[in-house]
């Protein structure tokens with residue numbers, strides 16, 4: 001049974017900061033195209049691969065990878081709060097098979113997720129609990145990271161595990177591309193920020209509003225004419241080309257320091273895209289069906305959306 005892929009950037013600023021020109025219309029129409037692709041594929045399982053931004057995963061125990069056998073969204077940046085419709089049996093199958101393939105990953109019976117998971121579920125399917133889901137977390141924010149090839153290998157093992165299910169599985173990758181929004185780092189953090197990064201679960205509504213306001217203000221500053229964090233459209237386009245051409249192994253030589261220097265601290269979120277495409281490649285050659293890209297400084301994001309499916313016999 002087939003696999004298919006949709007990958008999309010997410011942004012906490014998408015619904016609160018208006019970008020210049022026709023960027024919003026262009027993004028809306030690219031999402032409409034991705035929605036139509038997903039609807040036509042008719043998945044009976046959606047595997048969402050996404051990062052977290054210190055809402056569910058903290059430095060008191062930060063896994064590189066984690067599969068949720070049950071999951072709840074915190075409801076940040078205007079996304080819904082509540083349980084995801086996790087397909088528990090499929091999630092447990094994925095954990096067993098990926099571990100058996102030699103790729104270490106954690107499992108959570110109470111995974112907490114944020115807009116990284118919720119935004120694509122809402123934009124593609126209309127809600128966080130609208131489709132049977134297996135949520136897969138890839139740490140893309142909390143340094144240190146393992147080598148990029150581990151993510152590719154995770155994707156390959158995931159793809160093989162999903163093929164064995166003999167279901168119609170849509171992989172959804174969330175995050176990227178080049179971007180560097182305001183996110184605290186543990187190194188050099190003042191004690192109260194460090195405490196939040198280590199175990200900041202259950203913030204008060206005021207604390208959450210403060211965090212969201214800080215990110216929104218960064219976007220509004222760009223709207224007001226300040227330069228904002230650097231995007232790297234050339235890097236983004238090269239990454240999209242690499243995916244389209246199936247040259248996934250080329251990322252094995254990428255160092256984490258190089259990704260950060262070229263594309264920003266949060267560019268590591270492209271690991272979610274790499275995992276999706278590596279999973280799809282486990283089913284054989286594939287074709288990218290659509291590829292949208294815009295640098296959107298007001299959203300502090302090189303914003304991309306792609307769809308892909310196995311190559312059809314001609």
Ligand SMILES: O=C(O)CCC(=O)/C=C/C=C(\O)C(=O)O
Nearest residue numbers: 010011012053054181182183211
């Ligand atoms: O202040 C915090 O701890 C959280 C800030 C935050 O959630 C930023 C998120 C940014 C993205 O998800 C992004 O641009 O990819």
Ligand SMILES: [Fe+2]
Nearest residue numbers: 116175266269
């Ligand atoms: Fe993010």
